[in-house]
Ligand code: FES
């Protein structure tokens with residue numbers, strides 16, 4: 059049975075996997091129907107008929123992860139690194155039996171490559187599911203505070 | 217440094233028949249001259265009339281680096297003016313779009329202007345009595361951009377008072393915009409949302425050239441599109457339907473022969489497009505109901521004609537690219553010699569199925585976003601070029617692919633799709649519009 063502590067640990071663990079570039083283990087946190095969504099509008103409701111920065115299923119996330127390791131992925135020579143600084147996750151809803159677990163986590167995200175360092179702030183919202191005793195991500199939604207600003211390359215995951 | 221200013225000969229010498237000097241990408245003075253000559257002499261995209269649906273609606277834009285705005289006047293007409301208060305220069309509008317109501321009001325000293333830009337009122341007006349105010353430019357209100365043409369809802373402006381007319385400037389190249397608009401059963405497009413914005417640390421022309429560079433996708437995008445194809449092959453199992461995402465990525469990996477035979481068409485004044493016979497957009501899955509709608513609207517033959525024209529990228533010189541088949545316009549906005557803001561807009565085909573809009577939005581975020589893996593591939597190349605061109609070992613960029621020794625300029629032609637001729641075409645236009653009003657200045661200075 060998952061409780062609030064397990065949920066919070068899960069959010070921290072996810073960030074740790076990203077920071078340590080354990081991409082496959084990170085992908086394994088997703089439910090087969092899971093999605094990663096970065097909206098492009100304030101309090102956006104629709105990921106399909108409104109523009110987004112990213113709205114990707116597991117197939118597309120696998121493409122990204124595989125690309126990062128590619129021999130001819132020149133935008134990863136040198137490689138990017140990232141760092142997540144998370145505020146304690148707030149559990150917005152928790153009813154695992156009904157399949158509803160929602161959290162919201164304020165973060166500062168840093169992505170570096172070579173001599174460049176970029177910093178982003180926002181909120182990560184997780185819709186989680188319990189599958190066979192394990193927590194899985196149904197939706198990870200990343201709302202940047204300045205979603206409408208023009209960024210350079212964002213190559214890793216917030 | 218004043219190597220190029222007022223020196224039309226020096227500017228022209230930067231462009232050889234099939235090579236260009238690196239200063240066109242890296243020299244700050246050349247960039248300043250582009251702002252002074254090239255952008256004012258061209259017809260520049262300002263926005264789309266659907267963004268100005270109601271009286272009082274306005275949008276802001278830049279032409280070169282100059283802030284402009286467009287508004288819908290109470291009588292329904294559209295006006296373009298410089299986004300600058302005639303009093304002390306404060307920008308009248310600071311947001312990308314909005315509605316100002318019946319008039320614009322400057323936030324500094326409350327001068328107000330009608331939505332056609334004319335001066336409405338000044339507080340404490342008596343302070344200007346006998347001050348000669350009527351003789352100043354300020355008396356006219358917001359300075360107007362007088363050369364404005366709205367072509368099928370696309371608003372273009374030319375800042376220079378004299379120059380090439382809209383019709384002569386674009387000529388037959390407008391057929392790509394026609395095709396994009398005709399793809400709506402009602403012959404209408406609508407902007408529904410903000411563009412995707414992406415900052416590039418490179419010269420704006422690198423982006424424009426890349427639009428017709430058909431020898432890079434299978435190389436530079438092997439990492440993104442190639443991986444997408446590979447992962448799909450491995451993961452597809454027994455599914456028979458190719459997901460929309462893979463349909464969009466896959467064609468980037470087409471071999472050289474595909475691009476060779478799909479062709480490039482060039483037009484006078486630096487315009488041109490890839491994908492004449494067919495293109496990477498040709499084999500998307502049909503969207504149920506759409507063809508029937510088109511046939512009902514246009515008749516069998518015309519509907520097939522419209523949908524059979526599947527161009528790849530159309531460059532409208534100097535700085536936009538239009539994809540009719542997926543309803544995208546990319547605006548390459550120069551910020552500095554090594555900095556370019558790219559805004560990628562999606563138009564909704566009015567009355568067409570949602571699926572087409574979904575696909576256009578997906579394409580836009582796959583290719584044109586700061587989070588796009590295809591975008592990462594391209595930007596990496598531009599940044600490396602911007603750095604590499606600082607090298608003095610070779611000061612020329614080579615554009616000689618399929619150059620046959622002599623090329624007629626400012627012509628319409630269809631050529632092998634791997635040719636770099638469209639890039640040569642652009643640079644010919646570049647030199648022309650850079651220098652067309654430069655000689656006069658030299659005379660004036662003497
Ligand atoms: S600057 Fe606009 S009213 Fe003074």
Ligand SMILES: [Fe+2]
Pocket residue numbers: 426432433436437590594
């Ligand atoms: Fe590309």
